Amino acid sequence: MVNIKRTHYARQLDDQLVGQQVRVGGWIEDVRDIGKLAFVTIRDVTGACQVIVTGDSVQAAVQAPRQSAVVVAGVVQKSKAKDFPVEVKVSEFTVLTKAVHPLPIDPTGRVESAIDKRLDARALDLRTPKVAAIFRLRSAGLVVVRDTLLGEGFIEVNTPKVIGSASEGGANLFSFDYFGKRKAYLAQSPQLYKEQLTLGLDRVFEIGPYFRAENSHTVRHLTEFISVDIEAAFLDYEDVMDIVExxxxxxxTAFQEKHKADLQLAGGKDISVSKIDRLTYEQCLDELAKEGEKLQFGDDLSDAALRKLGEIHRGFYFITDWPLKLKPFYIHEKEDNPKLSKSFDLQYGYLELVSGGRRLHDPAKLRSRLAEQGLNPASFEEHLKAFDWGMPPHSGWGLGYDRLMMVLTGSQNVRDVVLYPRDTDRLTP
Structure with missing residues (x-):
């Protein structure tokens, strides 16, 4: 019976293990046959190592197709190879599963494939060092997000993704028949739930998938995406801007200090995040006017306008105090100018990463705002009743985690940082 358990990953093999017996599992990346022995490069999720195969195992190693899954056992010794300070002199070489060639893509990364081809073979694509680095970073980033928010006194929650009413006005929602009884929807955000939760839990956050039936096929849009959402009682919008910052x-910082090798492998750059500039919407209009982009107060900022702003403000920047009419019904107006809202977006260049603001907590104002926006308050009674139970003032935001990963890894397409992306054309694998 084959022992499939490894003792070490490739990255763990170093000078301190010289003379010790180890067992390594991974896949064959390269084989160099020189007759009585063969040099085999074995890669796993952490990196690559070199093993020397002799005797009866040489034939098995040479005949095994590249990318086949193997487990090897042997003694660690110093290596003369420039890429490997140590190597494993193999006493046991077992091919567990043979790879069937031709493979749909080259997982070594030496031959590039189009994004659609790579996504069709995503599981194999993850063997590409650059791709694996991106998803190790993605995982590490989520740990940092959680630790930061837990350290700020937030409680992690989970809200429903199957909902019975068209929240936030019902724009761009996927709908489906719910057991022949009624129509149901896939949630596009946890907005209404997280507001309700501040009533008793004070500060909440959620990291989860959401869905948007938006017919946009671009390098930054997906129909299913991961959002980091927070809501906090007794904080104003500037306070939650500080938190997202x-x-x-x-x-x-974690990517640069603790995961630098993966960041370089992924193609990301060191992005310094000091104090993030905060521009008002009206300041943006003034800057755009100087660049020849004439917009009236109340106009939304187009892609072209945001690209121009991104050229002026390199890196991250906030746009605050948007016209109230451009924002959802739950956003609070500014007390000193009710045409403006207590709201913000966090941008990186033209790319919107975060949207947030102070929320209305007065039920009478909420009902009035719903009517102003052409929405029926009766459709929101399940939500509004919580506001009759002593709702505290609260603020929050939603961060598109996939887009943040695009920025930090230097990726040009959001599909590069999502394992199995869903867009207007893709439902598989």
Whole structure:
């Protein structure tokens, strides 16, 4: 019976293990046959190592197709190879599963494949060192996000993704028949739930998948995406802007200080996040006017306008105090100018990463705002009743985690940082 358990990953093999017996599992990346022995490069999720195969195992190693899954056992010794300070002199070489060639893509990364081809073979694509690095970073980033928010006194929650009403006005929602009884929807955000939760839990956050039936096929849009959402009682919008700034800074710093090798492998750059500039919407209009982009107060900022702003403000920057009419019904107006809202977006260049603000907590104002936006308050009674139970003032935001990963890894397409992306064309694998 084959022992499939490894004792070490490739990255763990070093000078301190010289003379020790180890067992390594992975896949064959390269084989160099020189007759009585063969040099085999074995890669696993952490990196690559070199093993020397002799005797009866040479034939098995040479005949095994590249990318076959293997487990090897042997003694660690110093290596003369420039890429490997140590190697394993193999006493046991077992091919567990043979790879069937031709493979759909080259997982070594030496031959590039189009994104669609790679996604069709995503599981194999993850053997590409650059791709694996991206998803190790993605995992590490989520740990930092959680630790930061837990350290700020937030409680992690899970809200429903199958909902019975068209929240936030019902724009761009996927709908489906719910057991022949009624129509149900896939949630596009946890907005209404997280507001309700501040009633008793004070500060909450959720990291989860959401869905948007938006017919946009671009390098930054997906129909299913991961969002980091927070809501906090007794904080104003500038307070939660400070929190998102700390979250982004902590993730970027962790990548640079603790995951630098993966960041370089992924193609990311060192992005310094110091104090993030805060521009008002009206300041943006003034800057755009100087660049020849004439916009009236109340106009939304187009892609072209945001690209121009991104050229002026390199890196991260906030746009605050948007016209109230451009924001959802739950956003609070500014007390000194009710045409403006207590809201913000966090941008990186033209790319919107975060949207947030102070929320209305007065039920009478909420009902009035719903009517102003052409929405029926009766459709929101399940939500509104919580506001009759002593709802505290609260603020929050939602961060598109996939887009943040695009920025930090230097990826040009959001599909590169999502394992199995869903867009207007893709439902498989």
């Amino acid at each position: 700390r979250v982004v800074r902590n993730v970027a």
